[in-house]
Amino acid sequence: MTDKLYRYLFDQADVRGELVQLNESYQQMIAGHDYPAPVRQLLGQMLAATSLLTAILKFEGEIAVQIQGDGPLRLMVINGTHQQALRGVARCQDEVPSGTLQEMVGKGHLVITITPKEGERYQGVVGLTEPTLAGCLEQYFAQSEQLRTRLWLHANDQHAAGMLLQEMPASNVDSDVEFEHLEQLTDTVKAEELFDLPAEEVLRRLYHQESVQVFEPGPVVFRCSCSRERSLSAIVTLDPTELQAILAEQDAIEMQCDYCGAQYRFDAIDIAAAQEGQTGGSSAQH
Numbered sequence: 001m002t003d004k005l006y007r008y009l010f011d012q013a014d015v016r017g018e019l020v021q022l023n024e025s026y027q028q029m030i031a032g033h034d035y036p037a038p039v040r041q042l043l044g045q046m047l048a049a050t051s052l053l054t055a056i057l058k059f060e061g062e063i064a065v066q067i068q069g070d071g072p073l074r075l076m077v078i079n080g081t082h083q084q085a086l087r088g089v090a091r092c093q094d095e096v097p098s099g100t101l102q103e104m105v106g107k108g109h110l111v112i113t114i115t116p117k118e119g120e121r122y123q124g125v126v127g128l129t130e131p132t133l134a135g136c137l138e139q140y141f142a143q144s145e146q147l148r149t150r151l152w153l154h155a156n157d158q159h160a161a162g163m164l165l166q167e168m169p170a171s172n173v174d175s176d177v178e179f180e181h182l183e184q185l186t187d188t189v190k191a192e193e194l195f196d197l198p199a200e201e202v203l204r205r206l207y208h209q210e211s212v213q214v215f216e217p218g219p220v221v222f223r224c225s226c227s228r229e230r231s232l233s234a235i236v237t238l239d240p241t242e243l244q245a246i247l248a249e250q251d252a253i254e255m256q257c258d259y260c261g262a263q264y265r266f267d268a269i270d271i272a273a274a275q276e277g278q279t280g281g282s283s284a285q286h
């Protein structure tokens with residue numbers, strides 16, 4: 001089963017829905033990291049959530065969904081593009097218990113940053129007041145979009161999956177009743193169904209009495225945006241004297257990407273060339 005995001009609309013209600021099933025992208029994201037099971041699974045949920053959010057928040061550019069706090073799980077971030085290319089990483093400072101979001105992350109925030117290709121960067125922040133990631137994201141939508149939104153997020157060691165329901169911006173008077181009805185139907189979805197059944201089958205089981213229009217699904221992929229050039233330009237922002245001192249001790253500076261594990265190695269010549277490029281070249285005197 002390849003990783004896909006489905007979008008659908010209910011004919012008789014001003015409500016839209018999404019369903020995402022992730023397998024390969026989730027496995028690629030956690031490969032090479034030694035995350036404890038609760039961290040892996042929360043990353044899986046966040047990966048599914050970011051895919052769902054990316055489709056619902058209309059933008060062309062990049063999105064970052066991040067939780068940060070003072071607990072054992074210090075930071076978790078998923079970066080993505082509007083084309084559903086996602087990557088993610090988590091940082092722990094202690095043993096992370098399997099429990100509520102607060103037990104894992106402590107006191108903290110959920111931050112959503114959208115960087116459009118054109119136009120202003122937008123950032124939304126909510127406190128981690130709900131016990132689940134889905135609950136916190138629902139809070140986010142209640143505050144920022146003021147649209148009724150529900151999310152269902154699940155992950156085990158193999159699969160990550162999620163669903164979303166949201167009322168349409170211009171919904172009618174009966175929309176609360178309609179929304180609650182669809183919410184109750186969606187609430188019956190089991191994690192195993194989302195992991196193991198084809199999306200069409202899940203939707204048929206949940207909404208067999210509704211008239212639903214399901215759109216052609218789109219692919220979701222793991223892709224890291226790191227590169228040798230980006231890593232080198234990050235290195236040359238460091239203090240030149242410090243760089244000289246490091247290069248005097250070792251013959252190269254090595255960097256590993258936190259997200260995908262790619263390794264980059266730069267020797268003194270690489271760094272000098274990049275520093276020259278940075279200062280415009282002609283003024284370099286050493």
Ligand SMILES: [Zn+2]
Nearest residue numbers: 224226257260
């Ligand atoms: Zn990378």
